[in-house]
Amino acid sequence: DIVMTQTPLSSPVTLGQPASISCRSSQSLVHSDGNTYLSWLQQRPGQPPRLLIYKISNRFSGVPDRFSGSGAGTDFTLKISRVEAEDVGVYYCMQGTQLPHTFGQGTKVEIK
Amino acid sequence: QVQLVESGGGVVQPGRSLRLSCAASGFTFSNYGMHWVRQAPGKGLEWVAFMSYDGSHKYYAHSVKGRFTISRDNSKNTLYLQMNSLRAEDTAVYYCAKEQDGPDYWGQGTLVTVSS
Numbered sequence: 001d002i003v004m005t006q007t008p009l010s011s012p013v014t015l016g017q018p019a020s021i022s023c024r025s026s027q028s029l030v031h032s033d034g035n036t037y038l039s040w041l042q043q044r045p046g047q048p049p050r051l052l053i054y055k056i057s058n059r060f061s062g063v064p065d066r067f068s069g070s071g072a073g074t075d076f077t078l079k080i081s082r083v084e085a086e087d088v089g090v091y092y093c094m095q096g097t098q099l100p101h102t103f104g105q106g107t108k109v110e111i112k
Numbered sequence: 113q114v115q116l117v118e119s120g121g122g123v124v125q126p127g128r129s130l131r132l133s134c135a136a137s138g139f140t141f142s143n144y145g146m147h148w149v150r151q152a153p154g155k156g157l158e159w160v161a162f163m164s165y166d167g168s169h170k171y172y173a174h175s176v177k178g179r180f181t182i183s184r185d186n187s188k189n190t191l192y193l194q195m196n197s198l199r200a201e202d203t204a205v206y207y208c209a210k211e212q213d214g215p216d217y218w219g220q221g222t223l224v225t226v227s228s
Contacts, residue, residue: 001174035213037213037214039214039215041157041215043157048207048218048219048220048221049149049157049207049209049215049218050218051214051215051216051217051218053214054212054213054214054216055213055214058213060214060216090156092156092157094157094159094214094215096211096213096214096215099162099171100159100171100172100173100174101147101159101162102159103156103157103158103159104156105156106156106157
């Protein structure tokens with residue numbers, strides 16, 4: 001199974017400042033169809049997960065442009081350009097390239 | 113708008129069975145693969161199972177293979193998860209999610225508690 005490792009596990013951030021989360025996979029996430037099925041999800045307290053980014057860098061409908069994704073192969077990054085209060089929650093990377101699909105451990109973003 | 117509504121959760125004794133349902137609306141259900149994902153209390157997300165749009169392919173996490181069965185009824189726009197031989201470690205909120213290049217829409221989840 002592909003292991004997804006996120007760093008850091010906790011990220012205290014000042015409002016208006018940037019935040020960055022790294023996700024590393026134990027194998028390349030490039031699918032045989034040429035796509036890389038790496039997603040980022042946000043889970044606010046008490047809420048279900050919500051898709052932010054799919055296929056490394058594509059923002060899902062309604063996601064603010066302060067969220068961006070990048071990376072390739074086995075190394076990926078989610079960046080929040082300027083953290084707002086509503087961004088508090090846990091962020092997960094997930095690979096959909098190989099079954100079983102797997103999630104990172106989650107990174108808790110909180111306001112300092 | 114896309115809506116996914118899970119139901120069927122509750123408290124069940126170890127070794128017993130439970131069937132979860134996920135009612136879908138707002139999109140053409142029969143065109144999309146669907147996932148079940150769970151989250152134990154205070155823990156992270158764990159992928160459980162996936163079924164292709166037409167039901168021809170199904171996949172499971174190692175932890176549930178042989179005990180859980182995913183199915184769907186496209187005429188009823190509903191996804192199911194039959195859970196047998198339940199264990200304490202199956203206690204979690206179970207979410208269904210629609211798949212399109214990633215799990216793009218999620219339900220609110222249904223809580224399953226396995227306890228004697």
